Amino acid sequence: MHDSLKTRDQLLEEVTALRTRLEEPEATLSAIQSGQVDAFVVLEAAGERVYTLATAELLHQLQVITDSLPVLVAYLDREGRFRFISRLYEPWFGRPLHEIAGRTIAEVLGEAAWASVREPIDAALSGRQVAVEQWLDFPETGRRYVHITLVPHVHAGQIQGLVSFIQDTSERRRAEQALRLLADSGKLLAESPGGEGMLAGAGRLAVPALADWCAFELGEEGGGSRRVVSVHADPGCRPGQVAPCSRLDVPLLAHGRMLGTWSFVYAESGRSHGQEDREVAQELARRVAVMLDNSRLYRELEAANRAKDRFLAMLSHELRTPLTPVLAMASRLLADAGLPAGLRAGLAMIRRNVELEARLIDDLLDLTRISRGKLDLHCEPTDLRQVIEQALETCDESKLAARRLVRDFDAEEHFVWGDPSRLVQVFWNLLSNALKFTPPDGTIRLRSYLGESAGAGAEAGPRQLVVEISDSGVGVDAVALPHIFDAFDQGEAGTARRFGGLGLGLAISRAIVEMHGGSLTALSAGRERGTTLAVRLPLPAAGFGVGRAADGAHGAHGADVAAIAAIGHAAGAAGAADSVADAAPRGARPESPVGSALRILVVEDHADSAQALADLLHAAGHRVTLAGTIAAALAAAASEVPDLLISDLGLPDGDGDDLMRALAGRYPGLPGIALSGYGMEADVARSREAGFSVHLVKPVTFEGLQAAIQRLVAAGSPRE
Amino acid sequence: MKDPTAAPQDDPATPAPPGQGAPGYWDLRLYVAGQTPRSVAALANLRKICEEHLAGQYKIEIVDLMANPQLARSDQILAIPTLVRKLPPPVRKLIGDLSQTERVLVGLDFQPHH
Numbered sequence: 001m002h003d004s005l006k007t008r009d010q011l012l013e014e015v016t017a018l019r020t021r022l023e024e025p026e027a028t029l030s031a032i033q034s035g036q037v038d039a040f041v042v043l044e045a046a047g048e049r050v051y052t053l054a055t056a057e058l059l060h061q062l063q064v065i066t067d068s069l070p071v072l073v074a075y076l077d078r079e080g081r082f083r084f085i086s087r088l089y090e091p092w093f094g095r096p097l098h099e100i101a102g103r104t105i106a107e108v109l110g111e112a113a114w115a116s117v118r119e120p121i122d123a124a125l126s127g128r129q130v131a132v133e134q135w136l137d138f139p140e141t142g143r144r145y146v147h148i149t150l151v152p153h154v155h156a157g158q159i160q161g162l163v164s165f166i167q168d169t170s171e172r173r174r175a176e177q178a179l180r181l182l183a184d185s186g187k188l189l190a191e192s193p194g195g196e197g198m199l200a201g202a203g204r205l206a207v208p209a210l211a212d213w214c215a216f217e218l219g220e221e222g223g224g225s226r227r228v229v230s231v232h233a234d235p236g237c238r239p240g241q242v243a244p245c246s247r248l249d250v251p252l253l254a255h256g257r258m259l260g261t262w263s264f265v266y267a268e269s270g271r272s273h274g275q276e277d278r279e280v281a282q283e284l285a286r287r288v289a290v291m292l293d294n295s296r297l298y299r300e301l302e303a304a305n306r307a308k309d310r311f312l313a314m315l316s317h318e319l320r321t322p323l324t325p326v327l328a329m330a331s332r333l334l335a336d337a338g339l340p341a342g343l344r345a346g347l348a349m350i351r352r353n354v355e356l357e358a359r360l361i362d363d364l365l366d367l368t369r370i371s372r373g374k375l376d377l378h379c380e381p382t383d384l385r386q387v388i389e390q391a392l393e394t395c396d397e398s399k400l401a402a403r404r405l406v407r408d409f410d411a412e413e414h415f416v417w418g419d420p421s422r423l424v425q426v427f428w429n430l431l432s433n434a435l436k437f438t439p440p441d442g443t444i445r446l447r448s449y450l451g452e453s454a455g456a457g458a459e460a461g462p463r464q465l466v467v468e469i470s471d472s473g474v475g476v477d478a479v480a481l482p483h484i485f486d487a488f489d490q491g492e493a494g495t496a497r498r499f500g501g502l503g504l505g506l507a508i509s510r511a512i513v514e515m516h517g518g519s520l521t522a523l524s525a526g527r528e529r530g531t532t533l534a535v536r537l538p539l540p541a542a543g544f545g546v547g548r549a550a551d552g553a554h555g556a557h558g559a560d561v562a563a564i565a566a567i568g569h570a571a572g573a574a575g576a577a578d579s580v581a582d583a584a585p586r587g588a589r590p591e592s593p594v595g596s597a598l599r600i601l602v603v604e605d606h607a608d609s610a611q612a613l614a615d616l617l618h619a620a621g622h623r624v625t626l627a628g629t630i631a632a633a634l635a636a637a638a639s640e641v642p643d644l645l646i647s648d649l650g651l652p653d654g655d656g657d658d659l660m661r662a663l664a665g666r667y668p669g670l671p672g673i674a675l676s677g678y679g680m681e682a683d684v685a686r687s688r689e690a691g692f693s694v695h696l697v698k699p700v701t702f703e704g705l706q707a708a709i710q711r712l713v714a715a716g717s718p719r720e
Numbered sequence: 721m722k723d724p725t726a727a728p729q730d731d732p733a734t735p736a737p738p739g740q741g742a743p744g745y746w747d748l749r750l751y752v753a754g755q756t757p758r759s760v761a762a763l764a765n766l767r768k769i770c771e772e773h774l775a776g777q778y779k780i781e782i783v784d785l786m787a788n789p790q791l792a793r794s795d796q797i798l799a800i801p802t803l804v805r806k807l808p809p810p811v812r813k814l815i816g817d818l819s820q821t822e823r824v825l826v827g828l829d830f831q832p833h834h
Contacts, residue, residue, distance in 0.1 A: 027815045028799045036816030039753035039800035041785060041792040048789035050800065054756040 063087070072166035075153070078125060080104050083161065094140035113137045117148065124150035124162040133169065145170040171276075177209050178280040185284055189291045196229055198295070202288045203231030210273075210281055211248070211264035213237070218252075218260035218292075225260055237268065246272035250285040254293035262288065309368050316361045317650070317677025320698040324675075325612035326354050328702050332616055355394065359428075363504045366425075370511045374681050377419040377515055384414045384423065384467060384537070388446060391427035395435060402440040411448040411465055416537045422512045426520075429505035430469050430533050437473030437531060445470040451536065463539040464518070470532040476524040484522055485510045513537070596713070597621045601642035603633040603659060604675070605652050613646070616702045628652070630659045637663055644712065645672040646705075649687065657690035664691035671712045675700055746770075746778040746828060747807035753800040754786035758817045762801035765818035773830055805829070 006014075031037045039052040052058070066073040066086035075084035081104050089100055093108055105121075106114035113136060120130040130150040137143050149165040184205050192198035199216045206214045215230035232238070246266040252259040262285045266272060273281075330351040334344065369375040392400065416423075434444045447468045476484060485506050510520040518537040524530065600617055604610035605628045614624045625642065627633035630653050636642075645663055649656035660672045674692040676683060684695045693715075694708045750766055752759035763782070770778050783791050785800060795804050795813070803814040805828055814827045 024813060024815070027813070031799060031816035034816070036758060036819060037799040037801065038756045038758040039785070041789060041797050041800065048785075048792050050753050050785050050789050050792075052753055052756050052786075052800075054758070057757055058755070 070167070072164070074164045074166075075161055076105075076121070076164060077161040078159065080106075080121060080125075082108070092138050092141050109137070109139070120148060120150055121162070124152050124164075125159060127152050127154065127159055136166075141168075144168050145173045174276055178276065181205055181209055181280060182283060182287075185287055189287055192291070195295060198291060199229040199288070200231060202284065203229055206262075206264060206281070206284065207231055207233035208269070210277055210284075212242075212266050212268050212271075214262065214264045216252070216260060216262055219258065228260075234268070240267075242267040245270055248273045248278060248281055250278075250281045252285050252289035252292065254286075254289035257293065259289050259292055312364055312368050313677075313683075316365050317698070319361050320358060320677045321606055321609065323354050323358055324698045324700055325606075325608040327351060327358075328609075328612040328616055328700075330354065331702055332612075332619070352394075352396070362425075363508055366508050367504050369681075370508060375511070375515065376681055377422060377512075379417050379419050379516075381415050382418040382420045382423060384416055384418075384448070384465060385409055387418075387420060387423045388427050388431075388467070390424045391431055394424075394428055395431050399435045403435065403438050404441075404443040406443060406445045408445065408447040411450050413450075413539065414448065414465065415540075416465055416516070417540055418516050418537065419512075423516075426509040426512050426535065427467075427469075429509045430535070433505065433533070434469050434471040434473070434531075437475075438471040439473065442472040444472075450539070464536045465539050467535045467537075468532050469535075470530060472530045475527045475529040475531050476522065477527060478524070481522055481524055485520070597623060598643040598709070598713075599623045599625070599640065600644045600646060601625050601627065601633060601636055603627045603630070603645070603647035603651065603656070605629065605648060605650075609648075613705075616705075620706065630654045630662075633659055634662060637667070641667055642670065644709065645670060647672060647674060647692075649674055649676040649683075657687055657692075660687070660690045660692050673705070673708055673712075744777055745807055746774050746805065747781075748778060748828075749781040749783060749795070749804045749806060751783045751785055751792065751795070751797045751800055751802045751804070754784060756800070759801050761817040761819065762803070765821070765824070766803060769818065769821055769824055769828075773825065774828075803827075 028037070038054040039050055041048050041050055043049075062084075063086070066084075067088065069086060069088075071086075072088050072092065073084075073086040074082055074089070077083050081102055082100050083102075085097055085100050087097060090096055093100055095108075100108055104114075105117065116134065116136060120132050123130045129152065131148070133145065133147050135143055136146045136148075145168075147167040147169050149167075151163045151165075153160045153162055185202060188201045188205060189198065192201055203214050203216070211233070213230060213232040216228045217225045218228045219225050244265045244267045248264040250262045250264070252262055262281070264273065264277070264281055330347050333339065334347050334351065339347070366375060392405075431444070438444055445468075447470070449466050451464045451466045452462070506520075513520040513535055516537055518535060521534050521536075523532040523534065600622050602610060602613055602617070602624055604613065604626075607628070610626050610628070614626055617624045625636045625640065627636050628651075630651055633645075633647070637645075645660065647656040647659055651659070656674060656676075660674070663670055664672070670691075672692040673694045673696060674687040674690075675696050675698060676687065677698045687695045693712055696704060696708060748766070748770075750762060752763065766780065770780065785792050785797065792798075795802075799815050801815075801817055803818060803824075805812045805814070808829060812827060812829075814824060818824050
């Protein structure tokens with residue numbers, strides 16, 4: 001053969017080539033033998049495919065890793081059968097891995113659980129990655145709140161199955177719920193006025209998070225306890241309808257006091273309370289208890305405050321009642337033209353001081369009104385110059401006479417929208433203050449001008465009428481200046497005395513000015529440099545159209561100081577208006593007393609007051625019947641029907657309101673004037689409601705009473 | 721030092737590092753099958769050897785045949801892991817997990833400095 005003739009060189013070459021070709025298979029074999037390879041590429045009909053020898057090892061690794069995860073990991077095929085599961089499933093499903101593998105979810109967890117996850121699983125098997133949070137029932141651990149992530153497994157363009165991750169978020173959810181519960185309770189408690197409404201709100205927070213129903217039992221005064229509120233998650237169910245399966249009783253403890261018990265009950269749901277539930281319930285109960293206790297303290301405080309207001313009102317009534325006959329008598333005596341001059345001065349002093357005392361009592365009452373926001377203004381176009389003159393007329397004449405008074409009323413207009421009586425009160429306070437500070441021979445300067453409200457920037461603010469009252473007195477320290485308007489709260493105890501009375505005048509004045517939309521400020525250059533008090537009141541944009549006419553009448557008042565009377569402060573303003581009757585916007589009122597004689601039934605248990613009133617009414621031409629009690633008044637009315645009833649409200653055998661109601665029932669249209677030491681708005685409203693046409697607050701001057709009678713006559717209400 | 725393998729490893733479009741084609745430059749391709757124990761061992765061994773002996777003078781490309789079995793064709797790969805030395809020529813294959821460092825160095829044609 002030709003082959004047998006190969007040369008040695010040829011053979012060597014072939015051997016070398018063969019050896020080279022064998023090198024790779026040899027190296028491969030050697031590597032396989034020494035365990036250095038664990039996978040091979042095999043050429044199949046469909047192409048190359050990799051086979052590995054390490055399957056078992058890889059599977060073990062996979063199991064180790066998935067078992068270590070704090071989530072349930074599983075691979076499900078397209079039929080929803082478990083193909084791979086991490087070991088965490090064992091305690092959750094209550095069966096070994098090989099009892100789960102190859103089964104469907106329905107087989108392992110039951111049809112109900114399968115139904116609850118069917119939708120996300122179908123979504124994942126259609127190629128969408130899904131993440132849901134939901135409740136899921138497990139055989140061993142029961143109902144858990146889980147976060148489920150489902151990732152579809154796509155291979156070669158086909159969905160092969162899905163990888164499922166299930167994370168137990170029950171604890172986190174519970175913690176979040178507890179936090180939300182406590183936050184909601186904070187909101188509820190902050191907004192709740194307390195009481196049973198608050199308990200019902202708290203109960204609604206607690207169900208169903210902490211109970212199917214809950215109930216509050218509160219301790220009673222005399223011992224024992226009473227169920228106050230119960231709240232059921234299902235309004236259709238009654239507490240106790242289903243036997244409780246878990247009950248948590250938490251004490252309502254506040255400031256060391258046991259107020260009651262809050263019971264949380266699971267019945268219908270079959271759930272039970274854990275330690276976390278107990279902690280949240282206790283915290284909730286603590287908050288509710290503190291709120292309960294606070295609202296109790298608040299109620300007690302409010303009751304005490306009401307009692308204080310009532311006491312102040314009663315006190316002022318008792319203090320004022322004796323002033324009425326004194327004022328009435330002094331007024332009547334002063335009206336006697338034949339009075340010797342010395343006696344007249346003495347009587348004037350008596351009247352002035354009684355009026356002063358009445359003011360102090362009024363201040364106390366005003367302060368309680370202001371502090372309760374119950375001071376009402378009766379506003380009308382008001383000339384501030386008249387207000388100031390009226391205030392001056394009721395100031396201490398001797399002090400006024402000893403000091404120089406300069407009026408620089410430079411403002412073009414002086415009409416403001418205000419309550420004349422309250423503004424007189426303000427300026428009386430300010431002038432009295434200036435008088436006290438200014439030594440004899442000193443000067444008090446009154447100045448008015450128009451200004452604009454501060455802080456309006458480039459645009460002019462609303463116009464203001466500014467009235468300054470400057471004294472040349474001792475002045476005020478810069479440090480003390482901001483505090484001179486504080487009631488009872490002045491830095492220096494001695495200052496209050498010097499500001500007069502109870503030190504309330506400036507506080508009340510500022511409150512009244514602010515209620516008018518204005519401001520009251522104090523300026524002082526320091527000690528011994530005098531003080532300026534500035535009142536700023538807003539001017540109406542268009543004026544009242546009466547300024548000029550009133551200007552003409554300016555100065556007409558003051559001619560008859562004695563004629564100016566005060567029913568409280570209100571009649572003071574009314575009197576001033578009378579003296580400028582031709583120009584004043586409220587119109588004219590005849591100076592003469594009542595035009596016709598009336599039959600008047602006067603009911604007053606304070607004998608002196610009753611007699612003084614009767615004398616004055618007699619003098620005015622009326623026929624007066626006196627009664628000291630409701631019974632006597634009813635008897636008197638029965639024997640002769642009166643044209644008018646004038647009655648005190650506090651009577652020995654009942655309330656003046658009751659008398660008015662009884663008489664108005666029997667004699668429809670009978671007008672009534674109430675005389676009362678109680679000037680609170682509620683008191684006035686009550687007497688109006690009883691049928692009184694007019695409510696006069698003591699001390700009542702005769703002029704004030706006459707004016708009221710006149711108004712009733714003018715209104716045509718007295719009976720035929 | 722920069723790890724040349726930090727670049728996407730089985731992407732042929734990766735820009736070549738400086739010095740490619742120069743003498744003393746190693747262009748290596750490692751075929752693996754997913755994360756089989758030997759594949760991962762080969763990766764670890766190769767990285768260690770290159771860092772120690774060929775610092776700055778090599779490029780490693782990694783081909784996962786589990787993901788792309790058809791890539792076995794070009795280098796006619798049979799057993800995994802297999803390292804292919806593309807440079808310096810001639811092309812050589814080292815089969816196995818590269819656990820015998822001396823044999824790997826010889827196979828790579830690495831001349832230790834004396």
